[in-house]
Amino acid sequence: MSEIFDAIVIGGGLVGSSAAWRLAARGRSVVQLEQFGPGHKHGASHGTSRIYRQAYDNHLYTGLAADALPLWRELETTTDIGFLELTGAVDHGLPQAVQSKAKILLEAGIKGEILTPAEASARWPGLRFDTTVLHHPDAGRLHADRAVTALKAGAVFAGAEVRHDVRVLALARASYGVDVVTDSGTLAARQVVIAAGAWTADLIADSGLGSEIVLPTLRTTQEQPAHFAPLDPGVEWPSFVHHTGAELETAGIYGLGSEDGIKIGEHATGPVVTPQTRDYTPGVDGEQRLVEYAESWLPGVDSTRVESLTCLYTSTPDSNFVIDRVGAVTVAAGFSGHGFKFGPALGELVADLVDGTTIAPEVFRLGER
Template identity: 60%
Template sequence: MKVVVVGGGIVGASSAWQIAQRGHEVTLLEQFGPGHKNGASHGSSRIYRHGYADDYFVSLAARALPLWQELESMTDTALLELTGAVDHGDPVTVNPRIDALARAGLEFEVLEPAAAHMRWSGIRFDTTVLYHPAAGRLHADRSVAASVAAARLHGATVEYETPVREIVGTDVVTDVVTDSRTYSADVVVVAAGAWTSAIAPHLTLPPLVTTQEQPAHFVPLASEVKWPSFVHHPGAVLKTVGIYGLSSIDGVKIGEHGTGPVVHPDSRDFVPRPDGVQRLVDYAREWLPGVDADAAEPLTCLYTSTPDSNFAIERSGNTVVAAGFSGHAFKFAPAVGELVAHLVDG
């Protein structure tokens, strides 16, 4: 089967890998160059974790783990470092995650805040602390590049600087129109992130809202301190919004989840809002004794969110769409690619 994948972020690249691995003739079309910073998948770090209350997401993370490891060995690239992950904060939010990890048979520990601080001295902990070791950080840019490389190893063609202008005909054979040529496909996969509704207006999707998010990196004060990936849930001691964080080669990254301004992906300004940066500085000063809170290096990135933060992965005619990843899909990407490949196969 001829399959065209529109979008070379982590979801399109993972899908191209998984579909090509099943023997299909895959062309991946990306409007920008390799490693571009205009979408959702760039940078040095993303959290990988199982810490969800919903069994489906726990199982999707579990499915992704061996696929990440397969990708590492196939491309001889280090992608995933298992540093462990911590959820802390309001027990109303943390306890269902403890229950879900128990149901899944995953290893975890529940600690008192003081015991957790003894172990991870860079973080001050709030109320209930859940730790699970099968978690950590992915290198984002390397993961996208490795997924593209895996697709190519299985025969995929990858075209950069090739914006898809139109998808024509959605029943039997579809034409995918670019400036230089038209590709004909048996199945088209739309993995276009914030641009999904623009390129696939024929699809019925949940409303997708694009926001410009702005995490920041902070310099750690001591290189020997260990950092798990962490999510601080609001409601108990923390009275502001929740915060996620992890260490990376660029420092300790923290961010609010989905609080950025609504933007259009082609006309956003890439400028972090000072009030949002100030909130991260205030958080670091209060909760992260292991970083220099005065030296924030903000960056921007896009979320494309559905109303309930669940994903839109579905098939309509011969179009498969994978969108609405709501700021939390990187960890699952190879497993999402596998779901997309199943939809391509019918």
């Protein structure tokens, strides 16, 4: 019989790479399989920028984000790859949305302060602020491509194998765990982690596991953020979320500085697609909405210099993640456009599930929602 690995991780994006790193760091024999080559742009983990923040409406997400920070720093040290910059972050807009996050930060012992729009604009002149502003300094931005590269490097350093250009065709139950059938042969594992993003539901269905592993409905959309040229490259930019409901009546907006410019995007407004049918082409209407937003709310950018791009969201009905285990299979999916910041903390949760030392938080469990 061929070697039986402790864990095979299917998926080479943020969560799969985080799981491979944290499992290998525990001394487990791990193989990570990714169907595309390094640095591909077909999923949800590529690009130069993601927000890192700790301000959420509940302690679960705030706690996970706080847990991720020392792990991100450990990974930078281990791999000598820098990817996290703490610029601070602001939430502004509807007072109820802002105040609820301030309350959770206070209860968690995390620094935060409420500012008026005038106070915030004096500190960050590139932005115009709406109604109520929450600033928390232990936040900022992640370089997505470098972070995923570092996660894979960390996994390899800890003893994992990372194999690109290997497509998983099916999973089959075995006496020792699971057989993973790929286009280059069959591998044996005691445990399997499925972290395949927009491909997760099809992989589970094609493997005949749908009766055992009941996913909530996963909706994949093609989103289209855009980068705008800053008027003054020396001006500091926090990461920011503009909540709808006060002056902003359209979709909520997120944004942050990046090496490609000032990035902004609507949250989960893109058309429904599949990974096979997406066209990678930004829509004219979506770009125009972002241009109009920049004209109104971002005095620090040149709104005529815009470059749109596309990415995938795979979302659950309630926007809570799916991280749960059934038998020898752990599923990590449905990160709903806000999962990147948590990376290594999610990897720790997956590793705990694989090891059988925890159960999934109720809101992350499999089943209909």
